[in-house]
Amino acid sequence: MKKKALSTLLVTALMAGALSACGSSDNSTGNTSNSEAEGGKQKVVAWAWDPSFNGKALKIAEEIFKQEHPDFELEVVDMAKTDLEQRLNTNLAAGVTEGLPDILLVNDPNIQKYVNSYPGTFAEFTNSSVDFSQFSQYKVDALTVDGKIYGVPFDIGVTGLFYRTDILSEAGFSAEDLENITWDEYIEIGKVVKEKTGKYMSTINPNDEAWTSILLQSAGSWYITTDNKGNFVNNPVMTETLRLYKAISDSGIAKPVTGWSEFVGSFNAGDVATVVSGVWQIASIMDAEDQKGLWAVAPTPRINIEGGVNASNEGGSNWFVFDGSANKELAMDFLGSTIGGSSEFYERFLTEAGGVGSYIPAFSSEAYQQTSEFFSNQAIYADFTEWSTKVPGISLGMYTQEAKDALKNELPNILNGADLEKSLANIQQLFEQQVQ
Amino acid sequence: MRKLGAIGKHAFLLIVSAVSLFPFLWMIIGMTNTSSDIVKGKFSFGSEFFNNVNRLFEQANVGTAFLNSLLIAVIGTLLTLLLCSVAGYGFEIYRTKGKDRLFGVLMLSMMMPFAAIMIPLFRLFSQWGLLNSAVAVILPTMTTAFMIFFFMQNTKSFPRELLQAGRVDGLNEWKLFTHIYMPTMKPTYAAAAIITFMSNWNNFLWPLIALRTAEKKTLPLVVSSLASSYNPDYGIIMVAIVITTLPTILIFFLLQKQFVQGMLGSVK
Amino acid sequence: MRGSLNKSSLIGWQFVLLPSALILLFSFFPMVQSFILSFESGKGNVSEYVGLGNYSRLLSDPMFRQALFNTILYLIVQVPIMLFMGLIIAHLLNSPKLKLRGFYRTAIFLPCVTSLVSYSVLFKSIFAVDGIFNKLLMNLHIINEPIAWLMDPVWARVVIILAITWRWTGYNMIFYLSAMQNIDPSVYEAASIDGASKFRQFFSITIPMVKPIILFTAIISTNGTLQLFDEVVNITNGGPGNATMTISQYIYNLSFVYTPNFGYAATVSYAIVIIVAILAFLQMKIGGEKK
Numbered sequence: 001m002k003k004k005a006l007s008t009l010l011v012t013a014l015m016a017g018a019l020s021a022c023g024s025s026d027n028s029t030g031n032t033s034n035s036e037a038e039g040g041k042q043k044v045v046a047w048a049w050d051p052s053f054n055g056k057a058l059k060i061a062e063e064i065f066k067q068e069h070p071d072f073e074l075e076v077v078d079m080a081k082t083d084l085e086q087r088l089n090t091n092l093a094a095g096v097t098e099g100l101p102d103i104l105l106v107n108d109p110n111i112q113k114y115v116n117s118y119p120g121t122f123a124e125f126t127n128s129s130v131d132f133s134q135f136s137q138y139k140v141d142a143l144t145v146d147g148k149i150y151g152v153p154f155d156i157g158v159t160g161l162f163y164r165t166d167i168l169s170e171a172g173f174s175a176e177d178l179e180n181i182t183w184d185e186y187i188e189i190g191k192v193v194k195e196k197t198g199k200y201m202s203t204i205n206p207n208d209e210a211w212t213s214i215l216l217q218s219a220g221s222w223y224i225t226t227d228n229k230g231n232f233v234n235n236p237v238m239t240e241t242l243r244l245y246k247a248i249s250d251s252g253i254a255k256p257v258t259g260w261s262e263f264v265g266s267f268n269a270g271d272v273a274t275v276v277s278g279v280w281q282i283a284s285i286m287d288a289e290d291q292k293g294l295w296a297v298a299p300t301p302r303i304n305i306e307g308g309v310n311a312s313n314e315g316g317s318n319w320f321v322f323d324g325s326a327n328k329e330l331a332m333d334f335l336g337s338t339i340g341g342s343s344e345f346y347e348r349f350l351t352e353a354g355g356v357g358s359y360i361p362a363f364s365s366e367a368y369q370q371t372s373e374f375f376s377n378q379a380i381y382a383d384f385t386e387w388s389t390k391v392p393g394i395s396l397g398m399y400t401q402e403a404k405d406a407l408k409n410e411l412p413n414i415l416n417g418a419d420l421e422k423s424l425a426n427i428q429q430l431f432e433q434q435v436q
Numbered sequence: 437m438r439k440l441g442a443i444g445k446h447a448f449l450l451i452v453s454a455v456s457l458f459p460f461l462w463m464i465i466g467m468t469n470t471s472s473d474i475v476k477g478k479f480s481f482g483s484e485f486f487n488n489v490n491r492l493f494e495q496a497n498v499g500t501a502f503l504n505s506l507l508i509a510v511i512g513t514l515l516t517l518l519l520c521s522v523a524g525y526g527f528e529i530y531r532t533k534g535k536d537r538l539f540g541v542l543m544l545s546m547m548m549p550f551a552a553i554m555i556p557l558f559r560l561f562s563q564w565g566l567l568n569s570a571v572a573v574i575l576p577t578m579t580t581a582f583m584i585f586f587f588m589q590n591t592k593s594f595p596r597e598l599l600q601a602g603r604v605d606g607l608n609e610w611k612l613f614t615h616i617y618m619p620t621m622k623p624t625y626a627a628a629a630i631i632t633f634m635s636n637w638n639n640f641l642w643p644l645i646a647l648r649t650a651e652k653k654t655l656p657l658v659v660s661s662l663a664s665s666y667n668p669d670y671g672i673i674m675v676a677i678v679i680t681t682l683p684t685i686l687i688f689f690l691l692q693k694q695f696v697q698g699m700l701g702s703v704k
Numbered sequence: 705m706r707g708s709l710n711k712s713s714l715i716g717w718q719f720v721l722l723p724s725a726l727i728l729l730f731s732f733f734p735m736v737q738s739f740i741l742s743f744e745s746g747k748g749n750v751s752e753y754v755g756l757g758n759y760s761r762l763l764s765d766p767m768f769r770q771a772l773f774n775t776i777l778y779l780i781v782q783v784p785i786m787l788f789m790g791l792i793i794a795h796l797l798n799s800p801k802l803k804l805r806g807f808y809r810t811a812i813f814l815p816c817v818t819s820l821v822s823y824s825v826l827f828k829s830i831f832a833v834d835g836i837f838n839k840l841l842m843n844l845h846i847i848n849e850p851i852a853w854l855m856d857p858v859w860a861r862v863v864i865i866l867a868i869t870w871r872w873t874g875y876n877m878i879f880y881l882s883a884m885q886n887i888d889p890s891v892y893e894a895a896s897i898d899g900a901s902k903f904r905q906f907f908s909i910t911i912p913m914v915k916p917i918i919l920f921t922a923i924i925s926t927n928g929t930l931q932l933f934d935e936v937v938n939i940t941n942g943g944p945g946n947a948t949m950t951i952s953q954y955i956y957n958l959s960f961v962y963t964p965n966f967g968y969a970a971t972v973s974y975a976i977v978i979i980v981a982i983l984a985f986l987q988m989k990i991g992g993e994k995k
Contacts, residue, residue: 049661049664049665050664050665050666051495051661051665052495052665052667053665053666053667075650077648077649077650078650078661079644079657079660079661080660080661080663080664081664082664082960083644083657083660083661083664085960085961086641086644086645086960087644087645087648089748089959089960089964090554090555090558090645091558092748092749093555093748093749093964093966094555094556094558094559094562095559095749096558096559096562098562098567099562099567099568099648113747113963114748116747116748116750116963117747117748117749117750117963117964118748118749119749119750206855206943206944207940207941207942207943207944255833255834256833256852256855257832257833258828258832258854258855258940258943259824259825259828260668261474261475261668261670261825261828261829262475262828262829262832264472264475265472265475265476265477265829268472268475268476269475269476269477271834280666280667283666283667284667287470287471287472287667288472398747398963399962399963401957401961401962401963402962402963405767405946405957405962408942408943408945408946409767409770409945409946410945411944411945412857412944412945412947413945430766430767433764433765433766433767434767434962435963436761441902445796445802446803446804448796449793449796449797449804449808449812452793452808452811452812453807453808453811453812454811455870456811456812456813456814456815456870456874457811457814458826459815459818459822459823459826459827460814460818462822462826463818463819463822466822474825477829477835519722519723519726520723522719522720522722522723523719523720523722523723523724525719526716526717526718526719526720527716527719527720529716529719530713530715530716530717530719531716532713532716534713535713535716535717535720538720538724539720541732542724542727542728543981543984544735544977544981545727545731545732545735546924546927547927547930547976547977547980547981547984548731548735548738548973548976548977549931549952549955549973549976551952551955551956551959551960551969551973552735552738552955552969552970552973553731553734553735553737553738554734555734555738555966556733556734556737556738557730557734560733560734575726575730576730576731578726579723579726579727579730580727581727581731582924584723585920585923585924586879586920589916589917589919589920590882590883590886590916590917592916593883593886593913593916594886609715613719623881623882623883623885623886624882624883626882627878627879627881627882630878631875631878631879634816634817659819659821660821663821670825673821673822674822677818677819677821677822680819681817681818681819684817685810685814685817688810688813688817689810692806692809692810694882
């Protein structure tokens with residue numbers, strides 16, 4: 001008899017679970033892949049990370065687009081970047097289109113990876129309404145796979161040398177001393193700063209490849225070649241980058257950090273005199289309100305090698321549209337007429353979210369000419385956008401992460417003074433082993 | 437000598453407790469500070485608490501996420517306790533070679549990294565049309581070899597004389613389970629409930645994949661999204677984390693009494 | 705006799721049938737598909753049948769070897785320390801006369817509830833170059849120069865081991881505590897009267913009585929360590945170099961960080977299954993299923 005009681009209990013519990021789930025699952029905004037017109041409304045769904053930055057950008061774009069398309073509606077599903085990548089890969093690998101959005105945020109190093117791993121999944125923008133000649137060339141280069149362009153360029157991470165004017169002048173350096181310097185000069189300045197003020201010049205994080213990436217791109221090189229081969233041996237830029245990395249590490253001018261919060265903490269707490277980072281770092285620097293008026297930005301130091309320039313890039317993303325989306329045309333139209341070609345969008349994106357795009361016509365707008373009190377009344381955005389036109393274009397290839405990890409594996413040996421050429425050969429070998 | 441032993445015991449436990457509590461205290465302090473103070477390592481209370489709370493509730497739908505998590509964790513835990521205790525009891529009390537072999541096979545499922553079965557599982561739930569529902573989250577996690585194994589091992593010290601006595605009293609086999617085994621094993625159920633609730637409540641990977649709309653999100657997904665911003669606001673992250681932590685602590689408080697009473701005490 | 709055995713066996717099957725079926729459906733069905741996948745290789749949805757190619761690649765994969773080495777190191781060093789500490793703490797807390805035991809119990813359980821995000825931020829800052837730990841050691845004149853703990857391959861592994869132990873000792877304690885409730889307090893009383901020291905009682909009463917649970921925690925900890933992911937990703941992200949990377953992190957990278965190769969990721973996953981299965985089998989044998 002009690003068997004019945006137990007199974008009743010079990011069934012009830014299961015039903016309760018099923019019911020409560022159903023109760024809340026009907027009428028959901030789900031069904032995103034074919035979320036067509038519900039009563040005249042045209043709805044598009046986008047996946048993005050960082051709601052206060054990327055999400056905000058979409059909101060601005062939505063407002064602009066709505067002026068001419070009052071029925072348009074956009075739903076932004078925000079999630080962490082790594083979470084987004086997991087969901088996307090799981091969906092695509094399972095061959096399930098249910099639940100995929102119409103629009104997707106993709107950061108630069110993932111472009112080729114996605115296009116090649118899931119062919120036919122993403123819409124091509126080559127002959128769309130977007131005029132790609134209006135964007136910084138390096139950004140368009142990153143979006144081009146086999147001569148086809150797969151998305152709308154969005155924010156950029158053009159880099160600069162952020163520095164504390166007070167610390168540097170205490171060490172005897174003026175703004176001119178930091179203009180268009182080489183990394184060797186940077187290290188020499190750092191030694192003086194360390195000696196005279198006791199402050200570190202910068203941070204160094206052996207688990208993070210941001211610094212090597214900035215150096216490589218500033219001389220038009222990358223971890224992998226355009227045909228996805230390892231670019232470690234016989235690459236003078238790579239050799240020079242790693243020499244400089246070891247020189248910085250050996251000089252003692254860099255404070256070792258191991259994570260993002262420590263990195264941000266080091267300049268918020270005033271432990272370091274400079275930060276070489278992408279333009280998006282402005283927001284974190286400005287978090288330290290007590291340092292107002294003490295910062296300025298100079299061009300990124302360069303590698304003293306042929307082709308080395310005082311400009312580079314760190315990070316940045318783009319908007320993709322799913323080729324199979326029921327709202328493909330609408331989504332492309334939406335992106336094309338806002339993020340892909342509206343100066344108004346980029347002006348608002350800068351003023352409201354602090355984001356910098358690669359849309360050249362917007363650079364001459366008032367928003368981009370504003371001066372910042374925090375940065376000693378420098379017209380920082382005008383400077384950054386000027387540098388952005390000088391960033392060398394490179395192909396990021398498919399295997400950036402694999403190559404970075406192969407490098408990371410050998411980095412401790414390089415810092416311990418192993419023969420650089422031998423180390424580079426090891427990295428190349430490990431990389432090739434990994435991408436077979 | 438005895439006194440010295442007691443002091444040593446307390447000293448040891450106090451140190452272990454302090455080390456365990458320290459990060460928790462730091463989180464609570466973090467709730468009251470700005471993000472930049474947190475990354476600078478400030479270790480004293482600030483005045484940003486209400487500010488952080490307000491901004492968290494502006495940025496994320498914490499209320500809905502909390503309810504979603506609660507629904508999944510509570511129903512999931514009840515089902516797990518029921519299904520796994522029944523199976524653990526069955527495997528141990530009615531032990532046969534065949535069942536032992538079956539259990540050995542089930543154990544293999546515990547050893548597979550979840551990431552490796554996620555894609556086929558996702559396809560399965562998509563075919564069933566169950567994605568984006570609490571059912572999709574609960575079904576694959578409610579029966580685990582891990583919990584069955586836990587109940588099995590605990591059943592090994594279950595006094596079988598009690599079952600014999602029950603049979604003499606004319607109870608059938610299922611009644612023996614519900615009337616004798618379940619009440620006797622309260623400490624085991626309590627431990628299993630705490631552990632299962634915690635793992636359901638914190639479950640991340642599968643809900644991330646199975647739930648897709650904002651209003652279905654569970655708390656850990658919200659926290660993960662907050663923490664991944666380009667310029668993470670650690671002040672509001674700390675508030676979100678403390679909110680996420682509280683229910684498990686509460687469950688622990690409620691159920692730990694079961695450890696105090698003791699199993700044999702409750703039978704007598 | 706035979707009849708009653710059959711009947712009892714039949715009733716037993718009623719108990720285990722539904723739960724077993726659910727596990728077979730939700731774990732084994734996907735596992736079989738994943739096994740089929742382990743014979744394919746490629747990128748994303750562009751993959752082809754490679755036979756045993758993935759398995760032979762596994763044998764010569766330096767990243768896998770490194771990850772396996774790290775994982776086994778954690779297993780050998782960390783699991784015994786954690787289980788022994790958990791047992792001792794549970795034993796101390798099980799004494800009904802102990803004051804403050806509710807407080808201790810809660811405090812020691814807390815780490816496994818504490819969110820990983822916060823504790824990874826905290827662990828990193830404690831072991832930072834100018835972190836509390838270095839300051840402490842320098843004030844005590846144990847070291848003269850700050851040590852970059854997380855940048856040294858050996859120390860980084862030590863920090864990971866500390867982090868796992870910190871997080872999971874209280875978790876294991878719960879299992880022990882609940883199991884110790886099965887021990888009749890009169891056994892201890894009798895032993896005390898016979899003059900057995902507390903130390904003796906721990907080894908001759910407590911440990912044998914909770915042996916099935918020790919075996920249980922040993923197996924789940926072995927499994928947990930072989931699937932270790934969160935701590936490493938959040939505290940060192942596998943670095944310095946790949947000195948702290950685990951197999952699970954490698955599987956994750958192969959699927960979601962690198963250009964996805966789901967076939968090879970499935971192969972590495974089966975390597976974990978095989979290793980854990982062997983270790984669990986050995987533990988069962990050693991853990992003494994005497995009867």
